[in-house]
Amino acid sequence: MVRWRSFYRKLAKNKAALIGAVFIIFFFILAIIGPYITPYDPITPDFSKTFQGPSAEHWFGTDDKGRDILSRILDGTRLSLFIGISATFLGAVTGVILGILSGYYGRWLDSLIMRLCDVLLAFPGILLALAIISILGPSTMNVIIAVAFYAIPSFARIVRGSTLGVKKLEYIDAIKAVGATDFRIIFKHILPNIMSPIIVQTTLYIASAIITSSALSFLGLGTTPPDIEWGRMLSEGRSYIAQAPHITLFPGIAIVMVVIGFNLFGDGLRDALDPRTKN
Template sequence: MQPTVENQKIPVSIEKDERLIIGHMKQFFSNKLALAGTILVAFFVLLAIFAPFIAPYGLNEQIMANRLQPPSGEHWFGTDDFGRDIFSRVVYGARISLWVGFLSVLGSMIVGTLLGVIAGYFGKWIDIIISRIFDIMLAFPSILLAIAVVAILRPSLENALLAIAIINIPTFGRLVRSKVLSVKEEEYVLAARSVGMKHSRILLLHIFPNSLSPIIVQATLAIGTAIIEAAALGFLGLGAKAPAPEWGKMLADARSFLVQAPWTLIFPGIAIMLTVLGFNLMGDGLRDTLDPKMKDTR
């Protein structure tokens, strides 16, 4: 008895896959901007991991006699209005910002991808309902929608993370849906359907793997956006609460000292800018590597 297509194993050349991966890596790291972005992201990730060993002072160590001291050899980024070392707080703040960025994007990516795959593959009324939900969510400015979600749930860092995840779901959903609509018309998918392969296997073996590249690129770019959104919510008092060293909260606390002690505002702002820049440069590099057509249209 001849094995069906569903039960056959498609031979895969491991050597060919390795060459493809190595080729992508060489192309990615040959892009100087992408390399610079990767270095920035790696720097802040290492900063977050080794914060207790890098920070010269405790997270909330207060020395009121040293309040609002300018940058010096003792306090590299100066001190705030409570005499806390700003460099130490910026270093610890990397943990909060990256944690919010990674987890919120992971949540929105999982939910958005699932909904996008279902809408694009099955179509009909399922697609109409999911697409209209996405349209309604995208009709609101993202930060206003996030504020509404946090206001309903109660201001906190965890609820800010949840709000950021929710507002980014339509971005992933629409991206994946458009990719699935294209992939499902490919000959190998039509052949799998014609021999009776189950929908679940088609989605797992054919649709999802061939829709992965834009998801990776969008996730990288979305982390930078999530960090900005978390900082915005923290600045508005809807995110992390004192004394957490969240960068947006640090900016909000420093507003009163913009003229008297501008360093309290400058260094957290630079940390946000460099982190977001790193993820954006890395995302652009991944886009050029994984989807060369995008390079031609830019």
């Protein structure tokens, strides 16, 4: 209880983290209610209203097909966040399992898992994602798999290091001495004690996942129509950036805001969960 009070106190004092939390909460609310409050149909074209700039009728203007950009951003919030969070969750779960196994058992299993992680980390994230998408083909699920794949080695390395530290503690030896199984030791005693770096890495990686998935959609290798995703909106408006910059401006701002929110909040969590920082 004292530890959690200290955590909340540190987090509350971090103004940047609070700003990040406000951004995150704002976009989560939009993801929930966005599709129900869109002022116009975000999918159906209206060619009588193409390339209209921001106005009282269309706050963010319209695109090359006359669709309201605000409506499309609101509708696309859910999918953009879903891809980022789902990819991070999938990568985190896989990476945590591999990292714990590597750190706890060591020996040949440790060497095998770490060498596989080294191979994956040798490729830039976007290039690895592009290679996977090229094999699997563009779709929302394949984007999630591709982005999650690169998250695995990062989580595995962090968890392995934390596991090695906890495994050396005396109480772990005592638990082994009374006959506790490896499963019980790993999931009841080691995993709860290494959650702090996992939580921080998860929060920070969501921002990277959103950027990567948006980049894939921008290149035409992400989500497919009629699904609305911010990166695809950027791609659709790049041909008209000179005559109608608002088509790319507002989806770009949405991406920047949500990424900044997760980064600020993740940095705040890291400081709050670090026992070396002062209360």
